[in-house]
Amino acid sequence: MKFIERYLGGEDSTAVYDDIYGLGKKAFGIEHFDDVQAVLIETFNRVAFNLQVIYHELNKINYVFKTTFTNNSDKPLVAPLPNSDNLISDLENAVADFGKIPLSLKLFYKIVGTCNFAWDYESQPDLLWEGADPIQIDSLDDLVVYVTTDDWKEYIRESLEYNEDEVPTLELAADYLHKDNISGGPAYSLQITRNESIDSLFLNEPNETTFIDYLRICMENCGFPGDSAFRQHQSYKDFYAKVKPQLKSI
Template identity: 30%
Template sequence: MPLSLRAFYEFVGTVNFMQSANQLVQWHKRENAPEPVPELSYAGEYDPLVVQSLDNEDAEWDQRQGRSAWYLAPDECHKANYSGGMNYHVLLPDNGADFQIYGMICNEEDQFGDWFVDYLRETFRGGGFRGGIAIDDDEVAGRELPDLAFTRRLAAGLQELGDERSTPEG
């Protein structure tokens, strides 16, 4: 197992910031709501952090990669209760320090997305929410962190991963 994932499980365990489908209000339904929608109700649109346990029985042999693909988390579309692409996986065995999340990019040529530690860094900047895809002139222009009061409060208490300049206050 990659060192970054092993350390995550040892120090954090599993995480699931997803909302239930009954609690989640999707972007396109927010404007048509009869009353103002509280920001917590559409936070699930910002790719909430989910890291599942690898002990579930969903590992599948990936013929193309020659390794087992272990389910790690739903993709950001499924987290927001939309039909989406391939869920996020980790390919095992892998004895590297870090790994690219398999299934994060859904195309035939390249199904590997962000490195796990980079994914965590980006998600921590958003208080546990990675942010939504920013579109500029009908093209993907990156990600926008959520601009929600509660995610700003959550992010304020998180230390940057791997940032040597950040030191715990004490």
């Protein structure tokens, strides 16, 4: 049975992805790639659908999103940019000295776009749910601007030279403390892989998992994969009870 048939048939998605990851570089071969890519496309279509549902329901409870924007990464939801293919090429060229962009991130930007469900603490300092760690992935155009600077490349080179255990990464989101307006730690960052890869590790994020699995955890928790304490708020329980049945499993 093909991977996409298993995925659409309702098999545990983690098992499907485990088998895909188990292929290694064979996942990009002619025998498997179309099938593998079909699973990822379906996954990110579901992510895009879920984010729209969550955003709609958050607006209903007057969740405080940013309303003034300096760039696309500030906006709650941005559809895929019309020049995504060109921007992804720019991104791949920028990181070529250090490795490859995982297919998962490229398809996220082509199908989902970007999202930022962080609370706007500048306009409303009292957070609705402290420690909720709302989903946030920087916009492709902002990421390209950042990594195409000489400063970024020099920073990565120095990091790799200074620490032999360091890996090149792309910073994609603030950590949970920064999202709560507390001086926090390093940004959540996707590992740039040495060779072509389906997915890679999403580093510095508390779940210590891959990018796709991070998104799965976010969807399981209606966009808020944070600590257990905030889940005791009745407002979150009510939100979860209403939203979770509407979401598609990824």
